[in-house]
Amino acid sequence: xxxxxxxxxxxxxxxxxxxxxxxxxxxxxxxxxxxxxxxxxxxxxxxxxxxxxxxxxxxxxxxxxxxxxxxxxxxxxxxxxxxxxxxxxxxxxxxxxxxxxxxxxxxxxxxxxxxxxxxxxxxxxxxxxxxxxxxxxxxxxxxxxxxxxxxxxxxxxxxxxxxxxxxxxxxxxxxxxxxxxxxxxxxxxxxxxxxxxxxxxxxxxxxxxxxxxxxxxxxxxxxxxxxxxxxxxxxxxxxxxxxxxxxxxxxxxxxxxxxxxxxxxxxxxxxxxxxxxxxxxxxxxxxxxxx
Amino acid sequence: xxxxxxxxxxxxxxxxxxxxxxxxxxxxxxxxxxxxxxxxxxxxxxxxxxxxxxxxxxxxxxxxxxxxxxxxxxxxxxxxxxxxxxxxxxxxxxxxxxxxxxxxxxxxxxxxxxxxxxxxxxxxxxxxxxxxxxxxxxxxxxxxxxxxxxxxxxxxxxxxxxxxxxxxxxxxxxxxxxxxxxxxxxxxxxxxxxxxxxxxxxxxxxxxxxxxxxxxxxxxxxxxxxxxxxxxxxxxxxxx
Numbered sequence: 441x442x443x444x445x446x447x448x449x450x451x452x453x454x455x456x457x458x459x460x461x462x463x464x465x466x467x468x469x470x471x472x473x474x475x476x477x478x479x480x481x482x483x484x485x486x487x488x489x490x491x492x493x494x495x496x497x498x499x500x501x502x503x504x505x506x507x508x509x510x511x512x513x514x515x516x517x518x519x520x521x522x523x524x525x526x527x528x529x530x531x532x533x534x535x536x537x538x539x540x541x542x543x544x545x546x547x548x549x550x551x552x553x554x555x556x557x558x559x560x561x562x563x564x565x566x567x568x569x570x571x572x573x574x575x576x577x578x579x580x581x582x583x584x585x586x587x588x589x590x591x592x593x594x595x596x597x598x599x600x601x602x603x604x605x606x607x608x609x610x611x612x613x614x615x616x617x618x619x620x621x622x623x624x625x626x627x628x629x630x631x632x633x634x635x636x637x638x639x640x641x642x643x644x645x646x647x648x649x650x651x652x653x654x655x656x657x658x659x660x661x662x663x664x665x666x667x668x669x670x671x672x673x674x675x676x677x678x679x680x681x682x683x684x685x686x687x688x689x690x691x692x693x694x695x696x697x698x699x700x701x702x703x704x705x706x707x708x709x710x711x712x713x714x715x716x717x718x719x720x721x722x723x724x725x726x727x728x729x730x731x
Numbered sequence: 732x733x734x735x736x737x738x739x740x741x742x743x744x745x746x747x748x749x750x751x752x753x754x755x756x757x758x759x760x761x762x763x764x765x766x767x768x769x770x771x772x773x774x775x776x777x778x779x780x781x782x783x784x785x786x787x788x789x790x791x792x793x794x795x796x797x798x799x800x801x802x803x804x805x806x807x808x809x810x811x812x813x814x815x816x817x818x819x820x821x822x823x824x825x826x827x828x829x830x831x832x833x834x835x836x837x838x839x840x841x842x843x844x845x846x847x848x849x850x851x852x853x854x855x856x857x858x859x860x861x862x863x864x865x866x867x868x869x870x871x872x873x874x875x876x877x878x879x880x881x882x883x884x885x886x887x888x889x890x891x892x893x894x895x896x897x898x899x900x901x902x903x904x905x906x907x908x909x910x911x912x913x914x915x916x917x918x919x920x921x922x923x924x925x926x927x928x929x930x931x932x933x934x935x936x937x938x939x940x941x942x943x944x945x946x947x948x949x950x951x952x953x954x955x956x957x958x959x960x961x962x963x964x965x966x967x968x969x970x971x
Binding site for chain 2: 475508545552586656
């Protein structure tokens with residue numbers, strides 16, 4: 441299959457390894473969750489490394505917790521860096537979030553207060569990560585249920601500030617933006633307008649569920665990575681691509697993984713709306729190349 | 732005076748991992764000085780989702796164990812929340828934490844059903860072997876001679892008080908009968924194998940923490956064939 445621009449693919453999941461390999465030609469790129477290389481068994485690691493050279497791979501992390509107000513775990517970053525090199529990923533992305541504090545790990549992404557002081561702390565840590573990783577570093581916008589009352593910057597302002605100071609790119613999770621805008625009542629198009637041009641280097645899409653709780657003023661959209669991508673999220677992506685040129689769009693799926701038809705339908709929808717055939721390789725259009 | 736972000740984050744995670752927040756019905760805005768202004772209803776949702784995710788990881792490993800807890804599962808889970816805050820994101824780490832909690836609980840309250848400890852130990856062993864984790868003690872012995880043998884570090888040996896095979900096959904009840912199990916990964920596979928061991932073989936394998944010269948077993952009948960079979964089963968490692 442000819443590669444497309446942006447490259448379109450899925451997040452690699454071990455549970456559907458066989459199916460993924462059988463359908464490899466349908467994807468331009470697979471996103472590897474690096475932490476699965478750190479915690480998986482030999483067979484899981486071997487399965488991931490076996491993909492190198494078969495299809496372009498990009499690198500995503502879930503264990504950095506860059507928002508925790510402690511020094512970056514440099515040993516972890518070095519382990520990640522080695523895997524990034526081994527899978528020949530053109531970029532390494534992580535969440536602008538925190539998941540743990542010393543002695544306690546929630547295992548869920550939590551927001552940081554969006555203040556100038558927090559931004560400065562994260563800027564310093566991003567620089568540390570960049571100094572140890574051989575490829576561009578991307579920060580992903582998370583979805584959050586609660587927000588800190590002392591947040592003084594918008595989501596877009598915090599991301600833009602960090603990226604402007606460090607040269608980091610953004611992994612734009614369109615589903616997270618769609619959910620946050622609905623759950624917290626802000627304009628997602630304004631968020632996109634507030635991002636610098638060409639700062640988005642990769643994109644995540646996914647589909648979740650709607651939760652009804654009697655104490656909530658409106659239904660809560662939950663980021664479960666379990667259902668087809670909503671059209672409204674794809675409309676947002678359409679709008680984003682007017683000013684952004686990401687190298688890859690990755691469909692995230694972590695639940696109902698056996699709904700293969702839905703996964704392929706989503707990939708087909710992405711391809712129909714966003715793919716433009718090109719002759720150059722994914723690496724040549726990768727995130728580090730000049731705009 | 733502004734509070735340190737880390738102090739706020741620590742207090743937040745204490746709150747989100749507390750039984751009161753996970754199951755509680757508090758609403759409105761927090762007046763805890765460290766969490767001032769945070770929406771308690773939304774924190775409850777965050778806590779509930781995180782807890783459900785954690786329990787899914789535990790259930791992935793300890794499936795039958797949780798089923799066998801039956802109507803005590805809710806009480807046990809609540810005690811677990813109080814005793815063991817989440818310390819890692821991996822499913823194995825969370826399952827190991829839950830298993831450790833159960834073992835402590837069984838010191839003061841008899842397990843019900845009585846074969847539950849065997850089932851839990853087996854399920855954790857199976858997941859551990861599948862994950863490829865090496866068991867302590869592992870003594871690296873670079874000076875071992877070629878042909879020296881030791882227990883394969885990825886193998887788990889279990890001394891069971893009950894025959895839990897009916898339970899693992901989805902049936903009810905486990906007859907009381909001492910049995911020894913080995914959970915191993917055969918070379919070149921990624922699905923654990925389970926085999927029953929004689930008492931003699933179990934004791935030998937338990938001794939083989941470090942590489943030893945197989946000549947020490949020369950009095951055993953057909954020792955070479957036995958070593959070959961044990962190596963093929965992933966129970967021992969032959970130094971090359």
